[in-house]
Amino acid sequence: MITAPQPVVLVVDDDPKNIKLMRAVLGSAGYHVLFAADGLIALQIAREAHPDLILLDVMMPGMDGYAVCSCLKEDEVTRDIPVIFLSARDDVEAESHGFELGGADYITKPILLPVLLARVKTHLNLYQHRRSLEGMFRDVMEFAPDAFILADPHGEIVQVNAQAENLFGYSREELAGMHIELLTPNWPGNRLANNQSRQPYELIAETGVPCVRKDGSEFPADINVSPMKTNRGKLFMSVVRNVSERQKAEKALRKSGQSLRELAARSEARREAEKKHIAREVHDELGQVLTALRMDLSLLQMRFGTLDAGLDKKVLNMKTLVDRAIEGVRNVAGNLRPIGLDLGLISSLNCQCDEFALRFKVPCLFKTSGEIVNLAEERSIVLYRIVQESLTNITRYAQATQVVVKLEFTQSALKLTVQDNGCGFDLDASSQKKSFGLLGMQERAIALNGRMDIVSARGHGTQIQVTIPLLDAPEIERK
Structure with missing residues (x-):
């Protein structure tokens, strides 16, 4: 024993x-x-x-x-x-x-x-x-996966672990007494060491801090620095983690995300082009055929309607059906490709707000401010679709009694705002539910190098603001 x-x-x-x-x-x-x-x-x-x-x-x-x-x-x-x-x-x-x-x-x-x-x-x-x-x-400390470096308030290294030796390429003997700024020139601990008024257990955490190895090679690191009270007085423990691989992975992830956005934007552009083509075909070809058919029915009614009351009634019913078909063609073509876009974004949004107010009996005011700019068709379509999706969400969920759509032009950007006085919603809950409507709107804005901001709270309505830069749009023409 x-x-x-x-x-x-x-x-x-x-x-x-x-x-x-x-x-x-x-x-x-x-x-x-x-x-x-x-x-x-x-x-x-x-x-x-x-x-x-x-x-x-x-x-x-x-x-x-x-x-x-x-x-x-x-x-x-x-x-x-x-x-x-x-x-x-x-x-x-x-x-x-x-x-x-x-x-x-x-x-x-x-x-x-x-x-x-x-x-x-x-x-x-x-x-x-x-x-x-x-x-x-x-x-x-010795077996931790991160480098641990203990330094005094002057930055002189007191103690290190094995991972610090491996990470920086120095031996313990070489590191002892070395100034920590030789390893990390922008050592975050300086802010703690030089400010005596800070709380004794305050922690400083920084990411992407440049560090230097013995051979002169550099790498980025996450560094956490915290003060320690010891028998030697106040010391500072720095925990250093090499984030080179993480940054490479994040860069690859960002690149992949950007590629997916570009692919989605191209797919959306192709879909809009197909919609435009189909809308033209439906409106021009089918619309012309239906219009000609109605003219023939009117001619038939004028010639023979007075001779046969039954025929007159039948022709009248046929004209009604043709009128409904013509109206349906217009609606289909308008949904595929708003006719008003040919007259510019301002006209199309104005018409959209009027149609919304007429259909749902909710006042929808459209405003513009600043020097109006003519945008490329692809940008106009994106903004139109964002307003379209916003108004659709308002009809489904907002229970609003008033809607305002505002288009504001500045020297460097265009701001589109859709605001309602409805019931509002919880942004955190919405993000957890992954609302694809809002996500789609956000992706449309990002495709134009813009951003979308949402302000909403239960009982206080919702405001959606999209900001699109104009400085990178060479096709604009100011009026």
Whole structure:
């Protein structure tokens, strides 16, 4: 059975009686006890034996306990060893001075032995627990997939993990003491180190920060910097993650998305061209045939209707059917390709708003502002379809009593706004449901290098605004 090693306690006191007493008390409690009669010997033993706890008498000739503690805390090897002061002075000033120097506790004489043992046990447990946590932290840091770099407020590197060596190409020995800006010239931690008013646990996170390897090659990284309070003072932990592959994947994804948008835009343009062709054929060919048929029926009615009442009624019914067919042809052609677009976007939108108001008995006001610009047909069709889809959504869901469509021309952009006073909707819920109508409108806007913004809330209506740049449209003509 493996037994845990005895905790080592160093007693520093110039009085042999006190040393004898401590040996008996601490030894019987299961501690391994070391002794030093003055401060210099105590410092030497502490460096060589590295005890788990130091009981330090304050009043000693030569180097007193305060001076010994100060030296211990300045030494890299001994600064973490907990120190308990033993003193006959029980004033607040003496006690607070001991804590300021880094003491873990302060016990006044005469010493109550049960209290001493309890304090020793407590601080040994805390020390062991802290060492255990530090070990766990070192293990986590060492085997983490990201680079960990611990630096002081001046940016000098104190500690790194294996991944930092692999990522930057330096050894630990080379990195120790190096300025962190040699690795990342725009180190985000400077903002924390230079601003003392910040919260002590504030975190700075930046993405795409340029970093430099030992061989001079560069790579982008996500860097999180957070302050840490340690026995060495305030340090800054930087977690560095190489995002080169992620950025390549994001770039490929953006390129793929752009290709899909371009493909969708070309497909939409072909569909609009086909609709235009079919609309022309339906309107011109079928419309002309129906018009000629109606003229013939009118002629037939004039010649023979007075001679045969039954024939007259039959011809009248046929004319009614032909009129309905002509109206149907116009509707089909208009849905495929708005006839008003041949007269320009302004005329077509004005007609669309009038038809909406007439059909659904909801006032639909159309406004324009700015210097009107003639747009290419493909742009006009996109804007027309966006208004068409917006009005369709209003009739289905909005329960509006008023609609305003506004077309605003500026020197650099065109803004199309469709606003209603209806019931509105929850934007977050709509995005989760993946509304294809809104998505289609947004994609139409993006195809013209524009954007679509939606403002809506339940009970407060909806506003859809599409902004299309004009500076990249060489075909425009200002009136």
